[in-house]
Amino acid sequence: MNIRVANVEDAERINMLNRQIGSSPSLCRTKETLANAIASENQLILVAEVCGLVSGYIVIQLLSVLHDDKPTGRISALVVDETFREMTIGTQLLDSAAQFFKNKGCNRMEMCSPVCQEDHDGFHLLVGYKITPKRYLKLIASQQMLAEQSNKVCRPAHGWS
Secondary structure, three states: OEEEEOOHHHHHHHHHHHHHOOOOOOHHHHHHHHHHHHHOOOEEEEEEEEOOEEEEEEEEEEEOOOOOOOOEEEEEEEEEOHHHOOOOHHHHHHHHHHHHHHHOOOOEEEEOOOOOOOOHHHHHHHOOOOOOOOOOOOOOOOHHHHHHHHHOOOOOOOOOO
């Protein structure tokens, strides 16, 4: 298995993984997000490859917080192909994120990964995370607005064609 930084060419496979967890951003939006992450100093998307096939990904971000001198590392998504979940891919992606955060001087890392994989909580507890008080979430766009957005033409972000 190989873990590497994601590139725009990974977009189709990442979208396939997203469909497995019930999410379906447009291919254009995924390419734009990847391009923005590549250009960012505070966000990184890593993919795990098995025999050249992207089998999982993790999205990691550095957050500056007012209540601590050191940044916080956040994992906003961890997705592993359902056919590869017994291969420790998720654990290896988390280990890569932890090393990145350590190198950046983070005091802690938190995870707010999409909840939809089987035994989601069990996996996170097994790899050393603890459940903390819940976050409050409010959607600010209606489903109608989201549907209208998905029908709009997407223009490429800088850095890909």
